[in-house]
Amino acid sequence: MSSSIRIDIPDALAASHSKYEGASGRAWIAALPALAASFLDRWELRLDGPARHGVVALVLPVLRADGLPAALKLQPVNEESAGEPTGLRVWDGDGVVRLLDHDPGTGTMLLERLDADRPLSAVPDDTAATGILAELLARLTAVPAPDGLRRLADITAAMLDQVPQAVPVLPDPAERRLVRTCASAVRELIGEPGDRLLHWDLHFDNILAGQREPWLAIDPKPLAGDPGFELLPALDNRWAEIVATGDVSRAVLRRFDLLTEVLGLDRRRATGWTLGRVLQNALWDIEDGETALGPAQIAIATALLERGGRN
Numbered sequence: 001m002s003s004s005i006r007i008d009i010p011d012a013l014a015a016s017h018s019k020y021e022g023a024s025g026r027a028w029i030a031a032l033p034a035l036a037a038s039f040l041d042r043w044e045l046r047l048d049g050p051a052r053h054g055v056v057a058l059v060l061p062v063l064r065a066d067g068l069p070a071a072l073k074l075q076p077v078n079e080e081s082a083g084e085p086t087g088l089r090v091w092d093g094d095g096v097v098r099l100l101d102h103d104p105g106t107g108t109m110l111l112e113r114l115d116a117d118r119p120l121s122a123v124p125d126d127t128a129a130t131g132i133l134a135e136l137l138a139r140l141t142a143v144p145a146p147d148g149l150r151r152l153a154d155i156t157a158a159m160l161d162q163v164p165q166a167v168p169v170l171p172d173p174a175e176r177r178l179v180r181t182c183a184s185a186v187r188e189l190i191g192e193p194g195d196r197l198l199h200w201d202l203h204f205d206n207i208l209a210g211q212r213e214p215w216l217a218i219d220p221k222p223l224a225g226d227p228g229f230e231l232l233p234a235l236d237n238r239w240a241e242i243v244a245t246g247d248v249s250r251a252v253l254r255r256f257d258l259l260t261e262v263l264g265l266d267r268r269r270a271t272g273w274t275l276g277r278v279l280q281n282a283l284w285d286i287e288d289g290e291t292a293l294g295p296a297q298i299a300i301a302t303a304l305l306e307r308g309g310r311n
């Protein structure tokens with residue numbers, strides 16, 4: 001059916017795979033049109049609009065044979081993406097996009113169609129948007145993680161192993177101290193890493209308007225751990241709005257307090273795990289060749305540390 005359909009791969013998606021994955025990324029992109037066409041045939045799908053993409057995945061709006069709108073998501077199977085269908089099955093559409101079909105060999109998924117033109121980031125009221133995100137996050141993290149997912153305990157242990165080599169890369173003594181402080185916070189918590197099913201990347205652009213529910217989460221990177229590790233993406237997203245308030249610390253803490261209140265989290269513990277997330281981002285940046293921490297990461301960590309996570 002679809003062998004004659006032309007699947008155009010966005011240049012930005014191809015560039016992303018080439019940048020981060022090198023030869024293997026270019027090979028995957030080269031094979032992607034045929035892969036997409038094969039699943040259009042296999043699942044009896046018809047294209048229903050232009051392709052969408054993120055850094056990794058290609059998403060094609062499609063119609064099923066029964067006329068139901070859906071989305072065909074194609075991405076390589078790797079450590080980050082392997083748990084996505086598992087998490088989606090466990091959540092079963094409760095606050096999150098519904099999984100309709102999945103091919104384990106290629107990682108291809110058929111998903112419920114949401115409105116990609118209406119992300120939560122389009123809601124202008126920051127407090128309202130943060131509240132919606134918090135309510136979804138509370139629902140998602142209420143579920144115990146199934147066996148077989150990556151564990152926060154293992155991820156944080158690996159992070160701590162990297163700190164001695166990473167810190168000297170930063171020329172700024174204040175930034176080196178901050179990274180060590182974040183590492184200390186993680187060491188205090190690593191013995192109780194939690195067992196909830198985490199999304200790991202829930203920010204305002206990973207929530208889309210739906211018909212079944214007003215808002216639904218997309219693109220999880222499932223992880224077993226403590227919900228406090230979930231907060232940072234919602235703190236540093238729409239950062240320009242935080243800066244525009246003129247009081248960055250106050251704006252960060254307002255979001256943090258709303259999130260922890262809705263999720264029912266101990267703020268001191270949530271502070272520690274958020275500092276752990278700052279540490280993770282710092283280590284990723286250093287691995288990518290950066291020699292300075294991002295301003296948002298510094299500001300968030302500083303705001304939390306200055307208050308002490310006790311209020």
